[in-house]
């Protein structure tokens with residue numbers, strides 16, 4: 001079966017199951033891609049926590065869905081124990097600190113706890129249902145802005161990590177905007193950074209671009225600046241994990257370096273993310289907690305050691321790009337440019 005991730009197939013979903021299996025959270029196993037496409041049924045909160053921790057499911061909007069569905073799973077397993085549900089919800093929310101969507105998804109579902117299990121599940125599923133429309137809208141708004149900035153022509157775009165359908169419930173954010181530009185005939189080529197250490201670009205973004213039928217090349221992260229210097233990049237389009245009130249943006253490690261190089265070459269960098277990724281309670285990037293991950297993720301590649309076993313490691317999963325280095329932060333209902341948010345009137 002041709003897997004069409006991004007439109008017909010959801011990255012994460014609620015699976016009501018049956019009397020024998022019980023409910024579960026169904027996720028595409030992103031650790032198995034690109035070699036194997038498989039869906040895992042996560043039937044316990046423990047299994048969901050592990051899947052978020054090891055990036056079986058990852059990406060800010062997908063983590064928001066995982067957070068809400070984690071609460072749904074907890075309340076279906078412990079319908080008469082609100083304290084147990086709240087404790088399990090906190091375990092889910094605390095797995096990864098940087099992507100604001102995770103805790104927000106938990107809080108949104110937990111807010112319905114007093115209305116009963118059915119209401120919690122319905123709220124979690126509503127969050128999932130909203131995702132595609134939100135991502136399509138922010139993709140349209142980003143494509144319009146890229147066209148204003150770079151011209152209505154086939155463009156050479158560079159992206160980092162994976163902000164596609166695999167990072168959301170479906171469609172994608174940064175890569176969703178590229179999907180929209182491609183539909184308009186405005187993509188000449190996408191340069192996809194491999195994104196060390198976990199290679200979300202090489203394993204996931206390239207896989208999605210091939211599915212989309214968009215011309216692309218994979219490059220090592222260290223080649224991005226020279227690609228800009230050689231005139232191979234018209235714009236950089238990425239996702240985000242947490243955006244502070246002033247537009248400072250936490251995204252996959254390496255994004256800040258891309259923004260520095262892009263600024264030097266006068267290339268616009270656009271951050272594309274849903275409103276649910278904007279944290280207006282955090283004034284600036286200085287207040288964003290950056291997740292530090294295990295040393296072995298750097299000391300080995302796909303489980304094969306590439307460094308001496310006890311090598312000390314610095315492995316932040318994200319960095320923070322100052323808003324001053326960004327051409328814009330685009331959501332489904334606002335655009336941040338030059339120091340201020342402009343709220344867009346949403347279509348009725």
Ligand SMILES: CSC[C@H]1O[C@H](OP(=O)(O)O)[C@H](O)[C@@H]1O
Pocket residue numbers: 058059060061160161162163164167168173174200238239240241251252253317
């Ligand atoms: C559309 S959010 C994608 C965002 O999340 C990724 O991080 P991770 O793979 O560790 O969950 C990366 O920062 C992407 O830009």
